[in-house]
Amino acid sequence: MTSRYRVEYALKSHRRDEFIEWIKGLLACPFVLHADVEHFDSQFPQLYNENPDDSDIYFKNHENVVAQDCQKRYLEIFKDVENLIEHTILIDEINDKDVFQNSTSRLRKLVPSLGRFFTPLPLSEAFLIEDERRAISKRRMVSPSFNDVRMILNTAQILALTKIYKDRTKTNLKLITFDGDVTLYEDGKSLEKQSEVVKRLIQLLKMGLFVGVVTAAGYPKQSGAEKYYERLKGLIDYLNSTHCELTKSQKENLLVMGAESNYLFRYNSEMKGLKYLENSEWLLPQVKTWDIRKIEFIMSSIYKHLIHLRNKFNLEDSTSIIKKERSVGIIPNPGCQILRETLEEMVLSCSNKLSLILKVDSKNLDSVKVCAFNGGSDVWVDIGDKALGVESLQKFLCQNESEELEYCPIKKSESLHIGDQFASLGANDFKARLSACTVWIANPIETVAILDDLINFMT
Numbered sequence: 001m002t003s004r005y006r007v008e009y010a011l012k013s014h015r016r017d018e019f020i021e022w023i024k025g026l027l028a029c030p031f032v033l034h035a036d037v038e039h040f041d042s043q044f045p046q047l048y049n050e051n052p053d054d055s056d057i058y059f060k061n062h063e064n065v066v067a068q069d070c071q072k073r074y075l076e077i078f079k080d081v082e083n084l085i086e087h088t089i090l091i092d093e094i095n096d097k098d099v100f101q102n103s104t105s106r107l108r109k110l111v112p113s114l115g116r117f118f119t120p121l122p123l124s125e126a127f128l129i130e131d132e133r134r135a136i137s138k139r140r141m142v143s144p145s146f147n148d149v150r151m152i153l154n155t156a157q158i159l160a161l162t163k164i165y166k167d168r169t170k171t172n173l174k175l176i177t178f179d180g181d182v183t184l185y186e187d188g189k190s191l192e193k194q195s196e197v198v199k200r201l202i203q204l205l206k207m208g209l210f211v212g213v214v215t216a217a218g219y220p221k222q223s224g225a226e227k228y229y230e231r232l233k234g235l236i237d238y239l240n241s242t243h244c245e246l247t248k249s250q251k252e253n254l255l256v257m258g259a260e261s262n263y264l265f266r267y268n269s270e271m272k273g274l275k276y277l278e279n280s281e282w283l284l285p286q287v288k289t290w291d292i293r294k295i296e297f298i299m300s301s302i303y304k305h306l307i308h309l310r311n312k313f314n315l316e317d318s319t320s321i322i323k324k325e326r327s328v329g330i331i332p333n334p335g336c337q338i339l340r341e342t343l344e345e346m347v348l349s350c351s352n353k354l355s356l357i358l359k360v361d362s363k364n365l366d367s368v369k370v371c372a373f374n375g376g377s378d379v380w381v382d383i384g385d386k387a388l389g390v391e392s393l394q395k396f397l398c399q400n401e402s403e404e405l406e407y408c409p410i411k412k413s414e415s416l417h418i419g420d421q422f423a424s425l426g427a428n429d430f431k432a433r434l435s436a437c438t439v440w441i442a443n444p445i446e447t448v449a450i451l452d453d454l455i456n457f458m459t
Contacts (some may be wrong), residue, residue, distance in 0.1 A: 011114055017422065018113045020149045023081060028383050030073035034066075071137035074144070078123040078152070081107075089117050099193070103327065115433050118413040119160040126156035141318045147442075154450055155260035161416055161437060162457035173458070176204060176399070176408050177257075177390055179419035179429055180215035180231060183447055191292050197444055200451040201235055207458065209396060210253045210410075214382060214389040216373065218259025218327050225265055225274040228256045241271045252453060260428065261287070261384035261392055279324045282396040284388060289369050295326065295383050298357060298370060300380045303328045305353045308311040310345050329380035340379065347374045350381050373428035374423065383405070387434040390417055394435070400444075412436055418447060 021411055088105035108114050124458050129135050130152045134141045136144055161173045181187045184197050191198055191270035204211050219227040228235055238244055238250050254267040256274060264282050268275035306321050310330060322329055328376075330346065350372040358370075371385040394415060398408035415436035419429030422440045441447050 003456075014273055017146075017150075019111050020146055020153070022111050023077075023149045024144060024146060026077050026081070027074060027149070030070060030077070030329040034069055034073055044264055060163060061116075066140075067138045071131060074131070074137060075124055075127060078127045082121060085117055086120050087122075088114070089120060092120050111197075113305065114313075116118070116412075117409075118437050119157070121153065121156040122159045123156045126152050126159055129155050135431060138435065146303065150440050152401060154441070155453065157416070157437050157439055158297075158450060158453050159455060161414075162454060170449040173209065173414055173416060173454075174214065175210040175390075175393060175415040175436075176454075177212040177214045177415070177417045178447070179395065179417075180213055180217060182376070182420040182443060183418060183441060185444060186212065190231045191234040193237055195234050195444075196236060197451075198234045198447060200455065202238060202246070204451070204457055205250045205253055207455075208253070210255065210393070212257060212390075213257040214257040214260070214393075214432070216260055216382060218262060218324055218326075218382070220258075220263050220325060221276050221445070223292050224258055224263055224275055228258065228265060228274055232256070236267070236273060236316075239267060245400040249332045255393060257389040257393060259324075259327055259384070260382045260386055261389035262382070264396070268283055282399070284392055284395060286367065287384070287388065290383075295366055297379075298368065298383070299326070299328050299352070301357055302350060302353065302372075305350060306330050306346075309349060313342050313345075315342075326383040327380055329378055330376040338379075343374045346379045347372050351381065363424065369426055371431060382428070385431040386417070386419075386428055387431040418450065423444070429446070 014036070084105070084107040088107045091103050091105040093236075095103060125135075130148065134148060134151070135416060136148055149185055158428075163172070171219050178184050181189075185191050185195070201211055213228075213232065215226070215231075217231070235254070237248065248269045250269050255264070256265040264277045264279075265274040266277060267273070303321065303323050306328065310316060310319055310321065315328070315338065317328075317333075318337065319330050319332055320378055322331060330338075354370050368383065369388060370381060370383055372379070372381045394410040394412075412435055416439065417429065417432040417436045418439045418441060419432065420441055420443070421427035422428040422433070422438065423430065429438070429440075439450055441450060
């Protein structure tokens, strides 16, 4: 049974996705108005008393009729939302071409926090697929949930990227990036060779796709290669095995972006492992202009603020504060735990502190991107974010203009980021929405399921 505590916590504004909540509200109307809540018409009791053998047939027929009616009404809503998304994409394209144009789509008026759509979303088709899996239309007591809508949006995005929706898009998927913890492997764990995720990643590489891991874990230079190997051990060991069927170029389509957007590694066949790439080879032009003194000022300010928060919540004996080159965070000591509410309080407090820093010295600091996030058991503040991380990969893979590479340029509509943290605040996958299409999963099992859909739809 869901506790009142969990319900109230989930309703906090920083833990919600307004677009999903808005769709949920639309679906609640047909559920309430047209779902028959197990109250069958007056003929049913009489039918059961007169001929019990016919009652089961009547029950099934009745349920099928109600389910079909609900499915029809849900489908109409998803088709309407689908059309609103297409209109939003059109308005955005017009605004991009005309600097004097500043139109706002109807959908953005209804959901002001809405971001950019890089592809149309075939929601009606995705709903039918998920309805078959989740029996949404057949439920009479539980209305379409947050997870129902999240999974429908995920499936719609996969359909769009794999050309299943051929009449609406010419998108060809080229780059897939993943979060690490909770997406590829359980929190704090690593990829094992027998992992189901590894099998799917190998299939993606075999199909010629670029596969990137964009993680908050930050380890610089060669020491980083060893650390990331520990996290991706099962995948890299397979690439090094004698029975690996991948070509050299397919193997080297594996990349790791560490600390959001600060350290880049690429699999190297000669080294049989990850090779550290110097920043000069791949950093975006705007990032190269960042002043190291400004970065140090931000890091030292947040470091002092975390000390203040640790003292405020009496965590001196149970936590440690770690300051790295481009990140600073507070972590629990072995055997200790930081309360979920405290983690949320600290990440929101750090976000507010960053806003004040950038506002006070906006002329000097506004170009530096920073993200604060709740890692599930700790809180970190990183220079850069996953939007820059994904964009860096898109540009790096196509930086050699002297070669006519068939996969260049890699557009936002040709990139997919899969992660578990997409809440508006305190979630570092959220920023990836600025640079790629996204899929919001809850655990590695869902990652496997979404990759199965992706692979099946592409083949």
